[in-house]
Amino acid sequence: MATATNKKKSETPVGKHIRTFWKIFAIGIGLILLMFLFASWGFFGSLPDETSLENPEKNLATEIIATDGKVIGKFYKENRTPVPYEELPDHLVNALIATEDVRFYDHSGIDAKGTVRAFVFLGSKGGASTITQQLAKLFFTEQVSRNKLQRGLQKIKEWVIATRLERRYTKEEIITMYFNEYDFLNQAVGIESAANIYFDKAPTDLTTVESAMLVGMFKNSSLYNPLRNPVGVKNRRNVVLAQMEKYDFISESVKDSLQALPLEFTYTPQGHDEGIATYFREYARAYMQDWIDKNPKTDGSKYNVYSDGLKVFTTIDSRMQTYAEQAMDDHLSNLQKEFDRQNESNKTAPFRDLTDEETEQIMRTAMKRSDRWRELEKQGKSEKEIIASFKKKTKMRIFTWKNEEHVIDTTMTPMDSIRYYKSFLQASLMSMTPQTGEVKAWVGGIDYKHFKYDMVKTGKRQIGSTFKPFVYATAIDQMHMSPCDTLPNTPFTIPAGTYGLLKPWTPKNSGGTSGGMLTLKDALAQSINTVTARLMYRVGPRPVIDLVKKMGVDTKDMPEAPSIALGTADVSLYEMVGAYSVFANQGVYVKPTLISRIEDKNGTVLYQNVPETKDVISEESAYVTVSLMEGVTQSGSGNRLRSKWRVNDPVYKRAVTGYPYEFKNPIAGKTGTTQNNSDGWFMGMVPNLVTGVWVGGEDRATHFQNTGYGQGATMALPIWAMYMKKCYANEELDVSDERFKRPSKLTITTDCASWKEENSDIDGDDTDEFDF
Structure with a gap:
């Protein structure tokens, strides 16, 4: 007893402090372990179960894929398309590891060394969050709280989830999920969308300096965004390159040369109004919705075109689609200049041959069909108030041919904007392989953002x-x-x-x-x-x-009258191309096809197109009709396809060079011009491609004054010719220049x-x- 008393007396104050420290330390460790246990038990909010971890929920974009493999559009809530690890270039992965988590391959979700460093230096020498923790934060926690206590609890949950992720996934899978999940803004969710939107290329094609820019955005894509903060993005990119050199992923000389490069990117938005084939994509959206309604999943639920990651393989060729849109832009921008010039002396512009009452009726109908009218009507405004609003000037962005962006900012009344838009000539083009029915190009109008009405299939005009x-x-x-x-x-x-x-x-x-x-x-x-x-x-x-009718034309409204011989009936361009294809396909009709296959996100084929065919006329009759139409391009209204000079072309009359066409190969075709020059058509065929073009105003009263300008040979034929010249220039397309069979x-x-x-x-x- 005396010995124990002596020990107590001999214990120094330092010894007591040491004992107290270890007690506090043990209690702290225990509390931390207890906090982790509580978090894993869900005391701080639910954690994902194993099923959620194995199959993290994502909104995956549906891809619209051209026949040449290019993604021409997407439908999405979030523009995310996952890519496998194999499609991530090494320098992209290395840039991420060097910048965000250099010990990624050495830890199990939590970097102990980094955590201690962050704790000791209060984050001044770098944070401790690993790539796995950042993935956990993206996947499974709610919006980051600004409350320090709540944020601390969220951090604990992230640690727990990170350790679970490390047990269930390989390091490569974690890297891949992180790249596929991160939001780079501007509708770029995931590396696939980011690479395409910021550089117009696939992730596999990214260069080291481009990868560095994207990895730099992981710090804060809102702050380091090239559209809003190019200087900050370049500085951040150079930090990433410095980190890559620091950890021997690149040499010092490479780092120096790359850091000296200016910030360069090719912003390519993937909104529903941007990109190529916008009219076709809208058709594909409606097609998919109809298909979804008729084809439920195995559990009876419906597919979601905006989130199920479907892959829609189309017959559209992105190169031919691009050529078609370029041809339309090139010709219509010139044709519109002449149209506007003629309307300078037209007191009723853009209309002709109308009374004041008829003009007023057109404008009033357009006003009532407008979004503005519907919106104000929903707000409970009276008709008088709505009409008054159409006469008040307002700032707006309108379409123009005067710049590459095709938009200008201006101030005008909504009523004036209606008349302004009605002054534009519209156009459409459809190109199809007659033997298979595959539609290769589909241009429904001059600009989808401003003119959404599709004149390929929806619109019908006199032919x-x-x-x-x-x-x-x-x-x-x-x-x-x-x-x-x-x-x-x-x-x-x-x-x-x-x-x-x-x-x-x-x-x-x-x-x-x-x-x-x-x-x-x-x-x-x-x-x-x-x-x-x-x-x-x-x-x-x-x-x-x-x-x-056998050729696919809707004839229910076609009068049984002799006058139809001159083309008084209204027919869509879609129907006309399908019908003309019968002649090029030895008398067999093949229904135009645009969707060839649909797959789910796992690659399972959900739909495979089967061509619909029908014998219409004999092979001999088809060939003889083609022979007749060859005469149109040899000595008739389509002979300018072979002419050398432009002297007879009113649109290009100021040019002194020869026609850019001068086709030598067999071409069968037919021009079309309707009464008062309201519609100009050209249907042209070579053995393996049938292409139709229509040009005209939104209203039939919007037209040229005379046939010299208003005929199909002037309005529509040049678009066909420009498109075909581009197609022939690309030998990969294999467009035939042979004789018809x-x-x-x-x-x-x-x-x-x-x-x-x-x-x-x-x-x-x-x-x-x-x-x-």
Whole structure:
């Protein structure tokens, strides 16, 4: 007892402090362990279960993929498309590790050394958060709290989750998830979107300096954003490069050379209004929604086009799509200048041939269809108040051809903006492989952001003389006529009572009737209305309507009248390209296809397109009709495709160089011009590509004053020619420049020179005149 008393007396104050310290230390360690236990038990809020850890929930973007492999668009809540570790370049991974967590491969989620350093120096010499902890923070915790106590609890949860992640995933998988999850802003969620949006390339193609910029954004993508803070981003990029040199991922000389480079990036937004094929992407969105409604998941739930990470493989070729859009921009920007020039002296611009009352009605209808009207109506505004708002000037961003961005900021009244937009000529193009039905290019208008109405499939317009080949094809198929057969080029009348006519019908030719005889080939090349009327009189409207119906044209509103021979019916460009493809495909109709395959995020095929085909006319009749249409580009309204000079082209009349076309290969086609020059068409075919172009105003009263400018050969044909020149220049596309396939047994003569010699009449008249 005395000994114990002596020990107490002999204990120094220092010894007591040491004992107290270790007690406090042990209690602290115990509390920390207890805090971790409480966190793992969910006392500080729920933690993800093992299922959530194995399958972290993400909003994955649906990708729209062109046939050449390029992603041309996405549908998303968050623009995220995961990429595997193998597609992350080494310098990208090295940049992340050097900057964020150099001991990443040595710890198990928590860097003890870094934690102690951060604790001792209060974070002044770097934080302790590992890549795994940052991933845990991105995946499984709520928004970061500014309250220090709550943030401390969140940090503990992140540590617990980080250790769980390390037990379940490899280091490579953790790196991959982190790159795929981080939000780089500007709709760039994940490295795939970031690489494409900031550099217009895939992650695998990133350079070291580009990787350094993106890794630098991990510190704070809101602060270090190249669009808003290029100086700060460059400085941060150089810090990343310095870290890479510090840990021997790059040499000092490489670091110095890369740090000296200016900050360069190619901002390529992936919004729904930007990029290529915007009109097609809207079509694809509607198609996918319809497919989703009809094809539920195995558990009965519906796919979500914005979050399930579907892959939609299309028939669109991104190169051909780009060429088509460039051709339209190049021609329409020139054509619009001439249109605007002519309207300077037009008191009712942009309309013609309308009374004041008719103009007022057009403007009032457009006003009531506008978003502004609907929005104000929802707010409970009266009609008088709404109309008044359309007369007040307001700041707005409007479309223009005057700069590359196609937008300018201005101030005008909403009513003036309606008239302004109606002054623009619109256009559409569709290009298709006739043998497979695969649509290669789809341009529904001049600018989706400002003109969302799709004139490929949704819009229907009068087709003018582009309808005539269907009349000729019916006569060839039923009557075995030859392109060399002749008909009078004289006035012709179909009498009243014929085919339901209430009064006689006497069509006129745009250039008058010169008399004499014309071969069918010359008649179609010159688009002679009277000859087409004679053919219609012989075959009747019903067989022609039945033919185009088999070719995929909606005929329910097509009147059974002889006048359809001249193209009075309204038909969509989509239908016209599909119908013309029958001629190039030896008489077989193949329904146009745009979606070839749909896969889920795991690559499981959910849908595979099966082409829909139908025999329409004989191979011989199709070939003979093609032969007729070749005459259009040889000596008719489409001959400027082969001409050397521009002197006859009103749009390019100021040019002194030759046409940029000068096609030498076989081309079959047909121009079309509707009444008052409201619509200009050109349908052009080579053996493996059929392309149609339409140009016109939103309203039919918006048109050129004369046919010189308003005809299809001036408005639409140049777009076709520019597009095809670009396609031919790219040999990878393999667009045919060969002759159309000739049937093995051809009983109808298409060589008119030989036919004329063999069929001379004994009386010296070397033509056969059909009496109708």
